[in-house]
Amino acid sequence: MFQYIKASQRKQVTNSLFSLTGAVCFMLVGVNQVIPCPIDNMMERPDELAQQLSSNMHLIRFR
Numbered sequence: 001m002f003q004y005i006k007a008s009q010r011k012q013v014t015n016s017l018f019s020l021t022g023a024v025c026f027m028l029v030g031v032n033q034v035i036p037c038p039i040d041n042m043m044e045r046p047d048e049l050a051q052q053l054s055s056n057m058h059l060i061r062f063r
Contacts, residue, residue, distance in 0.1 A: 005013070
């Protein structure tokens with residue numbers, strides 16, 4: 001039912017997975033540089049964030 005793979009195939013699969021993982025990591029960091037997270041930008045300007053929160057308090061419903 002299960003077949004064992006050869007050492008050369010196992011090495012190739014391991015290298016492919018390692019390379020894929022590295023490529024995905026670099027891609028995610030690159031995407032974050034191109035399209036930055038909007039929350040990060042809001043946290044850099046606390047005065048503007050406080051002003052937005054105070055102007056939208058009427059939208060928040062307390063239970």
